[in-house]
Amino acid sequence: MKICVVGLGNIGFNLFVYLDQKFPGEVIGVDVNEGRVKELRRQGYRVTADYRALTGIDVWLMAPSTGNQGQNLFSALEHMIICPGSLISIESTLPPGTMVRIREFLEKRGFKLGTDLFLIHVPHRVMFGVDKTVCDTPRVMGAFTKECLKKGREFYNPLVPLLVEVGDVRVAELSKVVENVKRYVDVAFAQEIYGFCVSKGISYEELRTAVNSKNNVELLATDWGIGGECLPKDMNFLRTVCSSALLEGAELADKNYRDSIQVQVGSDKEVWVRGISYKTGVKDLNHSRGVDLVRALEAAGNTVKVDDPLFSPDELNEAGFNPIDQQELNSQDPKVDAARVILDRHKALEAKGLPLI
The missing domain is CATH 3.40.50.720 (NAD(P)-binding Rossmann-like Domain)
Structure with a gap:
């Protein structure tokens, strides 16, 4: 064979x-x-x-x-x-x-x-x-x-x-697209609830623990937005053949969420972005919303430094990023820390160094 x-x-x-x-x-x-x-x-x-x-x-x-x-x-x-x-x-x-x-x-x-x-x-x-x-x-x-x-x-x-x-090849064809779009909608919903929690001073992680104690429910963690190659692509595939206010809303919700991360920072600041791989635990920068965020913050006039446990400083440099120096990472000087904005991928709307939005 x-x-x-x-x-x-x-x-x-x-x-x-x-x-x-x-x-x-x-x-x-x-x-x-x-x-x-x-x-x-x-x-x-x-x-x-x-x-x-x-x-x-x-x-x-x-x-x-x-x-x-x-x-x-x-x-x-x-x-x-x-x-x-x-x-x-x-x-x-x-x-x-x-x-x-x-x-x-x-x-x-x-x-x-x-x-x-x-x-x-x-x-x-x-x-x-x-x-x-x-x-x-x-x-x-x-x-x-x-x-x-x-x-x-x-x-x-x-x-x-x-x-x-x-028995119907269209079912096989549609099944994968629907799987990924279902994931897209779940993530968009999580981002909406996370944003609401931040605005009300509620712990999103505590809410997740409470909600997920029911065995047929999963409230997902959040990131920099819905990235990767598959989910946005398959959302486009499905929306091409299926007109849906729900799907349109999920796309809009994700865009608004990503915009909110940038808006809270503004411009002319030193910003640390913690974690830029397209997905936690996967060493790949392609289709990463973290990369998109860094470039958008730089375009707004910020000085952006990045850190990711999957990449060495040399690898980040080679990829066109300004890595956070190890000495800076270990710094405990409150005055120095207060002078920068720190963004964490799983708490993207809770930037340290800024008031909560």
């Missing part, structure tokens, strides 16, 4: 490494980013940027960043040398309606689904910082034919703890 993972970003590379361990010598990865490919080759991985080198592939696992209209996915499909009898699994999160477009694309190339080509949608699921691999959690699978489902079942059943099959 020859397996190819298409797209070697965070998700695709995680999948590639997992499968490479399960099927030594049978897995190859492809990515259009030649710099990324060269870097992975130096690390000893079997990867390429040339689709012409990918012949006789039995299983294609598609995990590229989708693009607003699935354009990255279709670009990959255009370049793939697809053999009759192969399985194509779309693992990328899709705008609703994309699987129908993929089916039409393949049928125009002469393939009949369920007979000489097997197409399935198994949207990836992973909580970085919690799950080790994208196969550690139950997965949903949908397809257009029973034969495609059978082929997908044969491949995925040995890999995942539970494979949830759905």
Whole structure:
């Protein structure tokens, strides 16, 4: 069996490494980013940027960043040398309606689904910082034919703890988007309640402890706003096909929350921002609202210094930030401390050095 993972970003590379361990010598990865490919080759991985080198592939696992209209996915499909009898699994999160477009694309190339080509949608699921691999959690699978489902079942059943099959591929397509948008709405609600607590002098953490003592309720912690790549993107996917005052309000609430963090600081101050990775415990600055906040505060005329336990001062410097000096971190001088504004990611509206808003 020859397996190819298409797209070697965070998700695709995680999948590639997992499968490479399960099927030594049978897995190859492809990515259009030649710099990324060269870097992975130096690390000893079997990867390429040339689709012409990918012949006789039995299983294609598609995990590229989708693009607003699935354009990255279709670009990959255009370049793939697809053999009759192969399985194509779309693992990328899709705008609703994309699987129908993929089916039409393949049928125009002469393939009949369920007979000489097997197409399935198994949207990836992973909580970085919690799950080790994208196969550690139950997965949903949908397809257009029973034969495609059978082929997908044969491949995925040995890999995942539970494979949830759905008879309508649109359900699989929508399930991942809804999961992420549900999370978006939950975070936006938490931010609203947190802001209310701050305005009334109520402890949000104590409120969370009280609320979360009920086993079917979870009031989430807050951060710099709703960041990362997936949640904002999938909110856009869903709002494109589902007109909803609730979803519109959640987006507006998040924007207002992020604006409030900046407004409380104002301008012409020294500001410390504590924690700028896109997510607590995950060493990644891409799509980070903490990074957005730093840049917005700098644009307002503030001098901003940053600290994050996941990054060394040199790494922060290299990324274009002004790290907090260790001597400053250890300073106990009240006069010096009072001269700056300190922002903590989980208490973003409770800036030290300023009155509460």
